[in-house]
Amino acid sequence: MKRKRKVKKTSFKLIIILLILVFVVIPFTILKMTEDGQYYVEDLSTSEVQASYKHYIFASLKMDTTDSKYTCIKNEDGKVLRLKSGIVNLKTKDVTQNTEYTTDTKETGYVNGNYGADAQYLGTSFNGKKVHFKISGVQAWTDINNVELYLYNDSHILSTYYVYNHSLIHTISTDLFQGNVNSIAIGPAPKFMKEDTIYYSYDGHYFYTNYENLVNDNKVNKDPYYNYYQYIPHRTTSYLNNSVYNAYLDQYGVSDESVLYNQADLFFKIQNKYSINATMMYALALNESGLGLSQYALEYHNLFGHAAIDENPDNANQYSSLAECVKQHAYNFLQQGYLNPNDSRYHGSWFGDKASGINVNY
Structure with missing residues (x-):
């Protein structure tokens, strides 16, 4: 009869060591080496911190599992990096400094928050470094440090439109908190717009009766409006x-x-x-x-x-x-x-x- 060969104990030990390296040590080392900050998943309505992470991507995944529309991600300095929906404050610099951006079509451009303070928040990049927003008909990305993110509430003064004497008036916010605005008559009001109604729009083509409708794309007009002048x-x-x-x-x-x-x-x-x-x-x-x-x-x-x-x-x-x-x-x-x-x-x-x-x- 042939004898069965015995596997040496050293072989088992080697296998165990390799498994520990592959499934424990290496992943842990990678996680430690890729830590990119301190991030907090917070409910802004209660200021309750729901979780904290050393990786933005994990905080983002956690945020996606929450049902509350008030959930956000903050960094260690308390800066909001991501919201489920909200507004972008562009007035974070002196009037002599522009905010540069790159559009979805890879073109460069700029805005100045002192002449138009608010934009629609569209999202944050996968690494938390860039903010996606919409203003004056363009969708673009800018560095997170160029802007501030806020949940919209009635105390914020946003840019809006209204009808006065058959003219379309664009009221442009130059400060979300102080209520400073510039109102400009931009042409005859389209027929689908009514007096005594405030409209929201960040492209001037589609209009919404409140900010929530804008976020959910419940627009007033089916066809886009293009101002003649x-x-x-x-x-x-x-x-x-x-x-x-x-x-x-x-x-x-x-x-x-x-x-x-x-x-x-x-x-x-x-x-x-x-x-x-x-x-x-x-x-x-x-x-x-x-x-x-x-x-x-x-x-x-x-x-x-x-x-x-x-x-x-x-x-x-x-x-x-x-x-x-x-x-x-x-x-x-x-x-x-x-x-x-x-x-x-x-x-x-x-x-x-x-x-x-x-x-x-x-």
């Missing part, structure tokens, strides 16, 4: 006259001080030469020069804020005359620049928003 091309022709332009300044009581008063003919001469809409240029000049009263308009003849970048506004271009400024705007900035398909700044010949038009990079 926002999407009319610069290559159209205007036939307004000097009296219409002056009447606009008269209603603000600035006719004696504004450098734009009695300047309609200047814009029409440039329109005839370069085929750039005179009224659109005049409207932009009104906006960028504070109705023709800004220091740069008065001293530099700079009506459009050319080169007056946020980081250094005193870098603004100086022109010999208003005529020279308007000429440079029509030819160099528009014809050869923002309206030129071969220029990197081209996104369409209309004013638009952050998704299309000259406002993407202006």
